Amino acid sequence: MQIYLPIAEMSIPVESLFMLGGFVGFISGVFGVGGGFLTTPLLIFMGIPAAVAVGTQGSQLVASGVSGVMGYWRRGHVDFMVGTIMLIGGVIGSVIGIFFFQFIKYIGQMDLIISLLYIALLGSIGIMMLFEGVFTMFRKKTMKSEFNRLKSPSLISKLPYKMRFPRSKLYISVLVPAGIGVVSGFLVSTMGVGGGFLLVPAMIYILGMPPLLVAGTSLFQIIFTSAFATIMHATVSNSVDILLAVFLILGGVIGAQIGVLASKKVTGASARVILALLVLGVCSQLAIQLFLSPSDLFVMVVK
Amino acid sequence: MNIAKLLILFIIIFPLGANAKTNGFAVGIASNHIDITVGFDGSSIELFGDRRDKKAVVAIVVEGPKKNVTIWKKAKIMGTWVNFHYAKFKKIPTYYNYAISTDKISKVLSKAMTQNAIGHEALFNKVNSEKNKKREDIEIFQDALLQKNYDLGVFFEKPAEIDFINDNFFHASFKVPPSAPTGDYKIHSFLIKNGKVVNHIINDLKVEQVGLNAFIYKSAQNYSFVYAMFCIFLALFAGWLVSSVRVRP
Incomplete structure (x- = not known):
């Protein structure tokens, strides 16, 4: 069945949107990742304009963020103070991101920059996950102990505007969580990804937050940052398609439920290796287009 | 079917004001709007007409709203394929389809087609692309523009057909794909005799959600x-x- 998306102004089979939402939802259910890093490139592969793909992805992040954060909130595993400081950074990062997005659109290099950002992003997540997965498969030990050495490097402890965060038992410069927020806001507004895969390690190893509070706090921050990015995209470039969002969210919900059930059987290091290979597959697909031979030499821009 | 029956058909199909008739040439469209609903899966523009002079050529052009288009060509810069060369085209229709009642294109007819933006080559006629580019360079970009639009389904490699019901009455159908741009469309109907446009009728059509x-x-x-x-x-x-x-x- 075809459905006409009012903002993307194109007709697309509704089954393919459900399948995409379901697939990404399944991945997020099994592996506990957001999956935004897969949704945006797949939407673009399907022919949705990049601006609409990125703009709409924000509202989907709000939905998945809320569904995720509720559980942590009930158990008290959200540090609202750290989250709020990160959120302020997130808003600044979103504004920078939106203007960067408009700028690359203006100079006609959107394909290149978005592809490069995705190659860097997917390449680094893929390699990190592959490394971690293989590492745990053979050593049966987490890498946390090794990473902990990075905690509070001297440069970070010298930064001004220190503040006490009682919930996380931290005394640290507000610039650090705000800076992490800026990166997250930039990722949401330029690439339509929540950036949990970057935030979580940054909050553990740079901020030194208790791991128990990290997931909930990062989700809390992502909800508001992506809500803000959605408002910006909707008002600056009119690129949020509510119908597209509804189908992605619906597919995602169903996929995530199946994914959670399936995760009982497929968890463990080997599953992470599979996910890593999947991510690296999408990454290399983009890299081939960019570095080896593009399938089409011409690009049409209509104004 | 005799002419009287067709005349009745003609009157039924064309309600008041939907057609214009002068100089033995009349054209009307079955509907002056295409509604895009949630389940929109493409549509068509149905055009009916009447020409008194059997020897005159009928040409119909359907144009979507016009926009400026930039075609980028990638080049390898430091090992990376980057949008590098470009050509800008002004006022290119976002939908374009045409039909002509003859396949014998004489020199004079071809000239009339070029002057009235009938056919793909004529699209670039008045277009102001970069002046410092060589003719053949611009042609590469023109071809790419056409190809991109063929791929989108908003331009058509083969012109549509004009079916004559008898010597005078004709019907033409223009496909409108699901990806059709919204906005104001213009349907130009030309009656061409000896390479001269003797009649030109414009019908408006609105494509909207x-x-x-x-x-x-x-x-x-x-x-x-x-x-x-x-x-x-x-x-x-x-x-x-x-x-x-x-x-x-």
Whole structure:
């Protein structure tokens, strides 16, 4: 069945949107990742304009963020103070991101920059996950102990505007969580990804937050940052398609439920290796287009 | 069917004001709007006409709203394929389809076609692309523009057909794909004799979203902040709903 998306102004089979939402939802259910890093490139592969793909992805992040954060909130595993400081950074990062997005659109290099950002992003997540997965498969030990050495490097402890965060038992410069927020806001507004895969390690190893509070706090921050990015995209470039969002969210919900059930059987290091290979597959697909031979030499821009 | 029957048909098909008739040439469209609903899967523009002079050539051009188009060509810069060369084209229709009643294109006819933007080559006639580019360089970009639009389904490699019901009455059908741009379309009907346009009728057609789609589109355009808040509210609600019915592993 075809459905006409009012903002993307194109007709697309509704089954393919459900399948995409379901697939990404399944991945997020099994592996506990957001999956935004897969949704945006797949939407673009399907022919949705990049601006609409990125703009709409924000509202989907709000939905998945809320569904995720509720559980942590009930158990008290959200540090609202750290989250709020990160959120302020997130808003600044979103504004920078939106203007960067408009700028690359203006100079006609959107394909290149978005592809490069995705190659860097997917390449680094893929390699990190592959490394971690293989590492745990053979050593049966987490890498946390090794990473902990990075905690509070001297440069970070010298930064001004220190503040006490009682919930996380931290005394640290507000610039650090705000800076992490800026990166997250930039990722949401330029690439339509929540950036949990970057935030979580940054909050553990740079901020030194208790791991128990990290997931909930990062989700809390992502909800508001992506809500803000959605408002910006909707008002600056009119690129949020509510119908597209509804189908992605619906597919995602169903996929995530199946994914959670399936995760009982497929968890463990080997599953992470599979996910890593999947991510690296999408990454290399983009890299081939960019570095080896593009399938089409011409690009049409209509104004 | 005799002529009298067809005449009745003609009158039924063309309600008041839907046709214009002068100099033995009349054209009308079955509907002057195409509604895009949620389930829109493409449509067609049905045109009926009457020409008194059997020897005159009928040509019809359907044009969507015109926009400026930039075609980029990638080049390898430091090992990376980057949008590098470009050509800008002004006022290119976002939808273009045409039909002509003869396949014998004489020199004079070809000239008339070029002057009246009939056929793909004529699209670039008055176009102001970069002046410092060589002719053959521009042609590469023109071909790419056509190819891109063929791929989108808004230009057509083969012109549409004009079916003559008898010597005078004709019918033409123009496919409108699901990806058709919205806006004001113009349907130009030409009557050409000995390479001269003796009659030119313009019909207007509106392609627009209706119902829920129109509501969403207009809200997003005119009340973007309220629209954004609604999107967020919906996402918050969906997220909350999911968290309260979630399957726990």
